[in-house]
Amino acid sequence: MCSSLRRRLIAVAGALAALTFTVSALAQTGGLTGKCTGEDGKPLAGYTIQLDRTEMKWTQHTKTSKKGEYVYIGLSPGTYKIILLSPDGHQVFTITQHVGIGDPTVVDIDMVKEKANAMKANPEAAKKVEQQQMDQKQFTGLKATFDQGMALYNQQHYAEAGELFEKALPLAKEKNVPIVLTQIAQSYAKAADQEQNRDTKLQDQQKALDAYQKALQLSPNDPGLHNNLGSLYANLGKSDEAKAEFQKAADLDPPHASNYYYNLGVVMVNQGKMDDAAVALKKATDVDPNNANAFYWYGMALMGKMGPPKPDGTFDVVPGTVEAFQTYLKLEPKGQWAQAAQASIDTLKSSVPTEYKAPKKKKS
Numbered sequence: 317m318c319s320s321l322r323r324r325l326i327a328v329a330g331a332l333a334a335l336t337f338t339v340s341a342l343a344q345t346g347g348l349t350g351k352c353t354g355e356d357g358k359p360l361a362g363y364t365i366q367l368d369r370t371e372m373k374w375t376q377h378t379k380t381s382k383k384g385e386y387v388y389i390g391l392s393p394g395t396y397k398i399i400l401l402s403p404d405g406h407q408v409f410t411i412t413q414h415v416g417i418g419d420p421t422v423v424d425i426d427m428v429k430e431k432a433n434a435m436k437a438n439p440e441a442a443k444k445v446e447q448q449q450m451d452q453k454q455f456t457g458l459k460a461t462f463d464q465g466m467a468l469y470n471q472q473h474y475a476e477a478g479e480l481f482e483k484a485l486p487l488a489k490e491k492n493v494p495i496v497l498t499q500i501a502q503s504y505a506k507a508a509d510q511e512q513n514r515d516t517k518l519q520d521q522q523k524a525l526d527a528y529q530k531a532l533q534l535s536p537n538d539p540g541l542h543n544n545l546g547s548l549y550a551n552l553g554k555s556d557e558a559k560a561e562f563q564k565a566a567d568l569d570p571p572h573a574s575n576y577y578y579n580l581g582v583v584m585v586n587q588g589k590m591d592d593a594a595v596a597l598k599k600a601t602d603v604d605p606n607n608a609n610a611f612y613w614y615g616m617a618l619m620g621k622m623g624p625p626k627p628d629g630t631f632d633v634v635p636g637t638v639e640a641f642q643t644y645l646k647l648e649p650k651g652q653w654a655q656a657a658q659a660s661i662d663t664l665k666s667s668v669p670t671e672y673k674a675p676k677k678k679k680s
Contacts, residue, residue, distance in 0.1 A: 347389035347420030348413070352380050352400060355427045359384025363408070364401040369394055370412070391415050400425055458487035462496065469503055474510060478503035478523065494534045498541065501527035505548050524548055539569035543576055550583040555592065558583065562596070574604035582613055590620035601640075608647035612657055615640030619660060633664050 348367065352360040363380045371394050380386045393416055400409040409430060413423050465480035481500040488496045501524045508520035528545040535541060546561030562580040566573035577600035584593035594617040600610035618637040625631055641657040648654060 345390050346415040346417050347391050349387040349420040350424040352384045352425040362403050366399040368397040393417055474503045474507035494531045497527045497531035539565040574600045574607045578610045590617045593617035608644050611640045612644040612653045638664050
C-alpha cells in the first residue's frame, strides 16, 4: 500500500516538474500584437504581417483579422522588422521594433498617424503628397466631366458635348490638354455639319478651328490633328490650307499617307474640284496600290473632268478612267461601289443615245 502511494506521489511530482519547466520556457519568450487601420480609418482586414529577425535570417507571417488585428507569440527576444503587406503583396508600411520577454509588445499601425508623422518629418515630402492629392482630385473632376462629354458626343449631341469639354479644359494638365482640345474641336466640327443656321454653323466651325490650332501648338507632329484640320479647312472652302494640312499628315505618317491623300481627294470631289481631286487620288493609289476606294474615286474624278458627249454620242474619255474602275472591281468585286463602277465602265465603253441629227444637204 505504501509502495503504491509512493509511486503516485512520484508521478505527481514529475508532472509538477514538467509543468514548472514549461512555464519557465514560455517565460523566456515574447510576442507582438496590434491593430492595423488604413488612411480611411477602417480596419485593414486580410493584410499580411511579415516578421523579419534583424539579427539572423528568420521570417514568419501572420494575417490580420476582420477587425484588422494581429498577434504572434513565442518570439525570441530581439529586434524585428514588422512589414505590413496588402492582400496583393504590396508593401504598405515597415517599422522596426524590439521584442522583450513577457507579454506581447503592442505595435499598432495607424496609416493616418504614420502619414502625418512622415509629413512632419519631411516637409518637402509633405508638399509633394499634398500636390499629388490635389492632382488626383483635379484628375477625378476632369475624368467625370470628360466622360459626360463623351457620352453626349456618342449620342451625337455635339454642341452640348463641346460645351462640356470646354469645362473640362481648365482641369486638364500636360498631356491631357491636347486630348481635351481635340475633343472640343471634333465636337464643334460635327456640330457645324449638323447645323442649318448659317451664322451658328460658322461659329461652330470657328470654335473647332481655334481648338485644332491650339492642340497643334502642343502636338505639332500629330498627323491625325493635321488630317482633321485639313477636313475643316476644306469645309470652310479654304482649299490651299486643306491641301497643306493633308500633305503635312502624309509627311508625318508615311505608312498611312494613302489615307490622307484619299481624304483630300474625296473632299475635292465633293466640292466639284475634279482636277485637284484627281491629283490627290492618284497619289493615294500610287502610295497604296491596294487602296480600292481610292481607285473608285479616282475614276469618278477623271469622269468629272470629261466634257459632254460628242455629236456621235461618244465621250472623250480621260486616259486611265476605265482602268481605275476596273482596278477597283478587281480589288473589291463585291464592294459598296461595285455596281456603280461597272455601270460607269459600261457607259464609257458604249455610245450615249442623243437626238443629234446631221443637217440635210441642200438640193442643187
